[in-house]
Amino acid sequence: MAIKIRIPTPLRAVTNGADMVEVQAGTVDEALKHLCGQFTGMEKRLYKQPGELNRFVNIYVNDEDIRFLNNLQTPIKDGDDVSVVPAIAGG
Amino acid sequence: MSYVLGLKCRECGEKYPQKGVHVCEVCFGPLEVQYDYAAMRGKVTRESIESKPRNLWRYRDLLPIDGEPKAGLYSGWTPLRRAHNLEKVLGVKELYIKDDSANYPTWSYKERVVSVAITKAIELGYDTVGCASTGNLANSVAAHAAVAGLKAFVMIPHDLEQGKVLGSLIFGPTMVRIQGNYDDVNRLCSEIADKYKWAIVNVNLRPFYTEGAKTFGFEVAEQLGWQLPKHTVCPTAGGTILPKIYKAYQEFIDLGLVADNQPKIYSAQAAGCNPVVEAIRAGHDLIKPQKPKTIAKSIAIGNPADGFYVVQAVKQSGGWGEDATDAEIVDAIKLLARTEGTWTEPAGGTTLAATIKLINSGRIPRDESICVCITGNGLKTVEVVVDQLEPPTSIPPKLDAFDALMATYKAQQAKAPAKVPASV
Numbered sequence: 001m002a003i004k005i006r007i008p009t010p011l012r013a014v015t016n017g018a019d020m021v022e023v024q025a026g027t028v029d030e031a032l033k034h035l036c037g038q039f040t041g042m043e044k045r046l047y048k049q050p051g052e053l054n055r056f057v058n059i060y061v062n063d064e065d066i067r068f069l070n071n072l073q074t075p076i077k078d079g080d081d082v083s084v085v086p087a088i089a090g091g
Numbered sequence: 092m093s094y095v096l097g098l099k100c101r102e103c104g105e106k107y108p109q110k111g112v113h114v115c116e117v118c119f120g121p122l123e124v125q126y127d128y129a130a131m132r133g134k135v136t137r138e139s140i141e142s143k144p145r146n147l148w149r150y151r152d153l154l155p156i157d158g159e160p161k162a163g164l165y166s167g168w169t170p171l172r173r174a175h176n177l178e179k180v181l182g183v184k185e186l187y188i189k190d191d192s193a194n195y196p197t198w199s200y201k202e203r204v205v206s207v208a209i210t211k212a213i214e215l216g217y218d219t220v221g222c223a224s225t226g227n228l229a230n231s232v233a234a235h236a237a238v239a240g241l242k243a244f245v246m247i248p249h250d251l252e253q254g255k256v257l258g259s260l261i262f263g264p265t266m267v268r269i270q271g272n273y274d275d276v277n278r279l280c281s282e283i284a285d286k287y288k289w290a291i292v293n294v295n296l297r298p299f300y301t302e303g304a305k306t307f308g309f310e311v312a313e314q315l316g317w318q319l320p321k322h323t324v325c326p327t328a329g330g331t332i333l334p335k336i337y338k339a340y341q342e343f344i345d346l347g348l349v350a351d352n353q354p355k356i357y358s359a360q361a362a363g364c365n366p367v368v369e370a371i372r373a374g375h376d377l378i379k380p381q382k383p384k385t386i387a388k389s390i391a392i393g394n395p396a397d398g399f400y401v402v403q404a405v406k407q408s409g410g411w412g413e414d415a416t417d418a419e420i421v422d423a424i425k426l427l428a429r430t431e432g433t434w435t436e437p438a439g440g441t442t443l444a445a446t447i448k449l450i451n452s453g454r455i456p457r458d459e460s461i462c463v464c465i466t467g468n469g470l471k472t473v474e475v476v477v478d479q480l481e482p483p484t485s486i487p488p489k490l491d492a493f494d495a496l497m498a499t500y501k502a503q504q505a506k507a508p509a510k511v512p513a514s515v
Contacts, residue, residue, distance in 0.1 A: 009285040010114045019285075045119060055102070055399060056119040060278065065394065067380050085278050086114040087121070087396035 003031050003076055006083040014041045028059060029072035031082055046084070058085045093157045094135075096125040098298050101400075109155070111215055111290060113297040121397065122298040124155040128345060137317055137348055147203055147306040153342060154207055154306070155299045161213045162235040163206025167306050169193050171314035174463075176430035181450060185460040187320060188427075189311050191467070192435050197234050197258060198468035199227035199389075199436075200307055200332060205292060207303035209235045212290035218242060219289040223280035225273050225328070225389045226255030227467055232292060233262035244289065246276050251388060254471035272383060274394045293329075301397075304332045308339025311462055312349050319343075319354045320462035322410075322455045324446045326438045327358040327367045328390035330397030332466065337404040355410040357455070358401050359445030361385035361437070362414040367398045371412035376402045386417045386475045387437035389467055411454050415444035421479050423447065424469060434469035442466075 002022040007015050015021060021038065025031035029051070036043040048054050051072065059066045060083040066074045076082065098107040102120025113122060135152045143149035147167025148160045170193055174186045191200040205228070212220050221244035222232045229245035236243035243264035247256070248271060259266050269276045284294040292300050312319055319340050325333040337356050343349045360368045363385030366378050378398040383391035395401070405412060415423065424440035427433050435443075446463050449455045469476070486492040 006282075008281065010112075010116045010119065013116055045117065054119050056114065056121065056396075058278075058394070063275070065274075065380055068382075083278075085281050086119050087394075 002078060004081050005031060005035055006081065008084055008086055010086060011042070011045060011084060014039045014045065026075060026077075027072065028061060028066055028074045028076060028082060031076060032059075032072075056087045058087060059083070060085060093155075094126045094128075094131055094152060095155050095157070096127055098122040099125045109157075109215075109299075111217070111295040113295050124298055124302050126153065128342075131346060135346055135348075137313075140313065140348075147206060147303070147310075150306050150309045153302075153309070153339075155302050156207065156210050157214055160206065160210050162209035162239050163202055165195050166202035166206050167194065168310060171311055171462075172431070174431050177427070180426070180430055181447060183450060183457045183461060185458075187311075187315070187460070187462045188431060188433060188465055189307065189314075189462055190433055190465050191307065192433055192439065192465055192469065197227070197230040198471070199231065200304070200464075200466040201227045201231040202235075203306045204228075204300045204303035204331065205231040205235050208290070208292035208296045208300040209239055209241070211296055211299040212241065212292070213239060215290065217288075217290035219244065219287075221245060221280070221283070221289050221291045222293055223247075223273070223276045223291070224293075225391065226251050226258070226471065227389055228293065229264075229266065230255065230258040230262075230471075233259040233264040233266075236264065237262045246280055246283075248273050248276055248388075252472045252474050254473060255389075258471055273392050274380070277392075277394075277396075293331075301331050301335055304335035305339035305342070307332060307464065308336035309343065311336070312340065312343050315460075315462075317349050319349050319352050321352055321459040322355050322357065322461045323464065324357045324359055324442055324449065324455075324461070325464040326390050326442045326466055327360050327398070327401050327412075328392040328395065328438070330367065330395040330399075330401040332464070333358055334397060334400040334404045336464070337408060353409070355408045356404055357410040357445070357449055358405055358412040359442040360412070360414045361387040361390060361420060361441050362416045363387075364391045364393055365412075365414040366393060367395060367401050368412035368414045370398065370402050371405055376406075378402070385420075385437075387420055387441050388472075389436055390438045390441060411449065413445035413448045413452075413454075415441050415448070419444040419448075421475060424476060425479070427465070428469070433465060435465045436467035436469050436472040437475055438467050439465040439469075 023034035100115035100120045103118040105117045145168040170190045194202045219242040249268040284291040344351045364383035380394040420440035423444035
């Protein structure tokens, strides 16, 4: 088992087309850091600076926005689903 | 003939050609259409605009299409009305209602964004369109797609008003009710847009779609006799329309079509879903998402994608933000109907209620021009007023019975003179 990170289309150029990447991690921040370690160019797409995501990056853990949880420090465990989702206009 | 140069990231400046892409591949920022404003000078004039038909495409030089419009040929050019009765009730000098509850064919401001998005979808070669919607957008996408002969998939939260649901189904789209709130629908649509090669109007066509909202502001300026209201109050959900009205004002100023009166713009939200107003009040541009809880379902978006740009436009203009409780929203819906004959949905009630509070708190001076943006129609949301109105009296078809009723009516009138809602 591992943490599954779902990759949206705009980031697949960086992941060589992969739409899902598996990592081992205890928090969201760790998971994303592993992702950034694996793929060149990922870090500047996700992070404004260490510990702070870019304004338009939304991260979900099992369907819950991490801003309703513990932000980047949200704990995660094997089998959890982490999604990276860009912001969308209203409707 | 088009003045469009391409797309550019609002955050990092990365440039892209016109295509179905909505976020910057470098920083995830939203993409914005770039125009050649220098080439417009002397060509895009009051006269050139006035010579075109009275629909939203009279501003096509400032919209991102390459060929002829393919949708919305009868949309836009909604009434901008001086609201004399409301002026008296509120004690203000000059108040206007820009009334998109009368926007054809599905009675909301969404005709503006959808007309542009559907035209663009056809230009880019899509045969299927879709949207994530709180109702109005789905209605508009379904109707315009039917006319254009495109397949439509509209995704909505599961708990919408019946009028909003039927208002889409009648046009024959595939409608999917998602078991979650709008933010859940939104997120799913982002993933659908990734997987299926559809034009989801507010996802991968977002840069083009949002530009259509400018026509609301263009019309206000032209209909006011080529001048801008000093104060514009606008509802905020995902944050599309407010920054685009402000952009429309600025484009007209830059092109010399209106004088720069330093217009101020104000954001109105329901108290049960006010992440943008909270950020404005707190003086920061970080939007903290919320779980919406309000009768104003069309603006119940807890994670507004363009909330940051609403805060920026409000701040830059010197405006402010205000929210309204569900009770205040219903009172304002009734007030607008009973003074100006316009029945709006809760989003419009929110905007009027917020306007009243901004006037009463002194944020908006009583002696300057004010424009209230009404973006949707009350006939779609009968649920919010059905228990708030006095039911009609039933009598037999006899004059005696009517006389008796009139006696009661006169006695009541003598006791209680015409009243103004408590929130005013």
